[in-house]
Amino acid sequence: MQGEVDQSFIQALEHRPNLSVPEAQGIPLIDLSVLNSPDNHNIDGLVLEIRNACKNWGFFQVINHGVPLEKRHKIENASRKFFAQPLEEKRKVRRDEASALGYYDTEHTKNVRDWKELFDYGVQNPTLVSASSEPDDKEVVQWFNRLPEYPPEFREACEEYAKDLEKLAYKLMELIALSLGLPANSFCNFYRDQTSLIRLNHYPPCPVPHLALGVGRHKDSGALTILAQDDVGGLEVKRKSDGEWTRVKPTPDAYIINVGDILQAWSNEIYESVEHRVVVNTEKERFSIAFFFNPAHYTMVKPLDELINEKNPAKYRAYNWGKFIATRMQSNFKKLDVENIQVHHFRVPE
Numbered sequence: 001m002q003g004e005v006d007q008s009f010i011q012a013l014e015h016r017p018n019l020s021v022p023e024a025q026g027i028p029l030i031d032l033s034v035l036n037s038p039d040n041h042n043i044d045g046l047v048l049e050i051r052n053a054c055k056n057w058g059f060f061q062v063i064n065h066g067v068p069l070e071k072r073h074k075i076e077n078a079s080r081k082f083f084a085q086p087l088e089e090k091r092k093v094r095r096d097e098a099s100a101l102g103y104y105d106t107e108h109t110k111n112v113r114d115w116k117e118l119f120d121y122g123v124q125n126p127t128l129v130s131a132s133s134e135p136d137d138k139e140v141v142q143w144f145n146r147l148p149e150y151p152p153e154f155r156e157a158c159e160e161y162a163k164d165l166e167k168l169a170y171k172l173m174e175l176i177a178l179s180l181g182l183p184a185n186s187f188c189n190f191y192r193d194q195t196s197l198i199r200l201n202h203y204p205p206c207p208v209p210h211l212a213l214g215v216g217r218h219k220d221s222g223a224l225t226i227l228a229q230d231d232v233g234g235l236e237v238k239r240k241s242d243g244e245w246t247r248v249k250p251t252p253d254a255y256i257i258n259v260g261d262i263l264q265a266w267s268n269e270i271y272e273s274v275e276h277r278v279v280v281n282t283e284k285e286r287f288s289i290a291f292f293f294n295p296a297h298y299t300m301v302k303p304l305d306e307l308i309n310e311k312n313p314a315k316y317r318a319y320n321w322g323k324f325i326a327t328r329m330q331s332n333f334k335k336l337d338v339e340n341i342q343v344h345h346f347r348v349p350e
């Protein structure tokens with residue numbers, strides 16, 4: 001079998017998946033319904049649950065999150081229809097050097113190709129980003145959304161979903177701020193010109209699921225990710241308690257939330273981003289939709305002042321988020337044989 005598959009997909013021996021890992025029961029499931037009940041302002045219990053989930057797992061699921069199910073179904077259906085088209089149609093709305101948004105089918109994670117295709121949609125249109133990774137280059141460029149002709153409801157589905165997910169993302173960031181002992185609105189200002197994305201993922205069946213991955217092991221470089229997975233399953237999280245890969249069992253209508261690298265820096269490592277990956281299978285295609293909640297490109301990411309003092313000095317040097325994205329993009333097009341830029345490059349040595 002291996003001979004028929006392009007070598008670029010094959011993971012090194014130590015990163016190949018164990019296809020019989022048990023599904024994790026321990027990932028916290030948090031009910032957000034108290035946020036939507038007008039007469040209940042006691043959210044202390046919820047804030048504590050969020051704190052424990054962020055600290056002990058970096059990953060949790062939420063239910064009663066306020067995103068209407070029909071909006072989720074609408075974008076899921078649009079995604080299926082889009083990806084079912086011939087490659088030449090999808091490539092008409094392909095990512096290029098002018099805008100990283102749109103269709104892409106040769107994503108690599110840590111220099112190994114992912115068994116997937118994706119479509120990125122900017123929550124702001126245009127999304128403002130740094131023109132280059134050069135620290136002194138102040139030029140800003142605009143990424144415009146590309147929209148496929150088919151299906152016709154694609155734009156509306158993405159627009160509506162972006163609005164609902166943005167609301168949920170703000171609520172979660174407020175809870176996270178409270179869970180760090182900060183005012184609820186502590187993170188709001190970073191999002192005025194946000195660079196958030198919706199990413200539609202499609203993982204076709206794979207003849208070599210023991211050798212390739214849908215997405216190789218990685219941490220999300222943004223602040224917070226809100227993921228909708230379908231009922232096929234395959235997402236695995238590296239459990240903090242023992243470092244074992246554990247499956248995230250699909251829960252209908254729930255969202256999976258994970259701490260990204262920016263939140264790790266903002267919280268001065270009170271919370272840490274967690275490694276995850278996607279395992280594919282020979283039988284079923286899988287779809288997921290990620291919402292990456294990311295700040296404005298000009299944000300200097302650094303530990304919040306309220307969380308550092310003489311006893312707890314900043315664990316990160318400030319870094320510019322726009323330059324970080326530009327550096328990532330550059331290596332994406334040039335396919336450098338070195339490690340991508342990572343938050344740990346800004347870690348202050350102990």
Ligand SMILES: O=C(O)CCC(=O)C(=O)O
Nearest residue numbers: 201215229235278288290
């Ligand atoms: O599809 C998934 O379940 C996860 C995708 C993911 O980790 C990502 O796009 O960053």
Ligand SMILES: [Fe+2]
Nearest residue numbers: 218219220276
């Ligand atoms: Fe991810």
